[in-house]
Amino acid sequence: xxxxxxxxxxxxxxxxxxxxxxxxxxxxxxxxxxxxxxxxxxxxxxxxxxxxxxxxxxxxxxxxxxxxxxxxxxxxxxxxxxxxxxxxxxxxxxxxxxxxxxxxxxxxxxxxxxxxxxxx
Amino acid sequence: xxxxxxxxxxxxxxxxxxxxxxxxxxxxxxxxxxxxxxxxxxxxxxxxxxxxxxxxxxxxxxxxxxxxxxxxxxxxxxxxxxxxxxxxxxxxxxxxxxxxxxxxxxxxxxxxxxxxxxxx
DNA sequence: GTCTATCGACTACAGTTGTAGTTTATAGGA
DNA sequence: TCCTATAAACTACAACTGTAGTCGATAGAC
Numbered sequence: 001x002x003x004x005x006x007x008x009x010x011x012x013x014x015x016x017x018x019x020x021x022x023x024x025x026x027x028x029x030x031x032x033x034x035x036x037x038x039x040x041x042x043x044x045x046x047x048x049x050x051x052x053x054x055x056x057x058x059x060x061x062x063x064x065x066x067x068x069x070x071x072x073x074x075x076x077x078x079x080x081x082x083x084x085x086x087x088x089x090x091x092x093x094x095x096x097x098x099x100x101x102x103x104x105x106x107x108x109x110x111x112x113x114x115x116x117x118x119x120x
Numbered sequence: 121x122x123x124x125x126x127x128x129x130x131x132x133x134x135x136x137x138x139x140x141x142x143x144x145x146x147x148x149x150x151x152x153x154x155x156x157x158x159x160x161x162x163x164x165x166x167x168x169x170x171x172x173x174x175x176x177x178x179x180x181x182x183x184x185x186x187x188x189x190x191x192x193x194x195x196x197x198x199x200x201x202x203x204x205x206x207x208x209x210x211x212x213x214x215x216x217x218x219x220x221x222x223x224x225x226x227x228x229x230x231x232x233x234x235x236x237x238x239x240x
Numbered sequence: 241g242t243c244t245a246t247c248g249a250c251t252a253c254a255g256t257t258g259t260a261g262t263t264t265a266t267a268g269g270a
Numbered sequence: 271t272c273c274t275a276t277a278a279a280c281t282a283c284a285a286c287t288g289t290a291g292t293c294g295a296t297a298g299a300c
Contacts, residue, residue, distance in 0.1 A: 079220040091230040100199040110211040
């Protein structure tokens, strides 16, 4: 099951606030995306079809809930990405990120303590 | 300019061995992909059209050369990925990778020395 | 000299994705 | 009670992707 870029934006809203109706999702996206409510509804329908969301009836509308957790999705996506582009090697990815985005001192510190934890 | 998954496999071959003809690329991919030469040629044509490859005439055939470097592509792809999925934060990505693929002690060591270098 | 395998150029076609529009039912305000 | 805004369901449609096929030219085998 593949979540596309546009669909991911919708998932992000519902990960932050599960149980929204379509119109709420559209409102939440208003600031970032220039989508009509129609577009949002299409994306919601596709995500339900793909099993990424489930619906809960609420009067004559539906409330939407994620069926997969964000952490789960991220883990899967990160694995696929590193396999596809970096032949499964994580270290070069981090090196490229450092180059591309300039890791902040805070980032570096965070990574260091993460590595400390991993060593034990 | 977006390089798709199938196209990326072709690029990988030519990054490793620039200047191959279409039939050579097809042979190189034989072990991993189940593509006919026709499919490989379509992918090559699309990559040329996208500006990711350029051709060099060689008799009545073409030799293909990458127009973008692998390191460049990886940097861009890594940046886009971390923006789309991890809101631009690298540390959580590494945490997920550790979880998803289990970083080896060698990986951890590599990352540590990388961070050392970044600090200076 | 003729035939065949292969080349590049072009075409095909279904599935996915981004981005909506149309239709029909209905809840809630005037 | 009637109108309107909104809901779900369905349809649309072009661009992109994966995966080839056809056509006309030609280099090389015999």
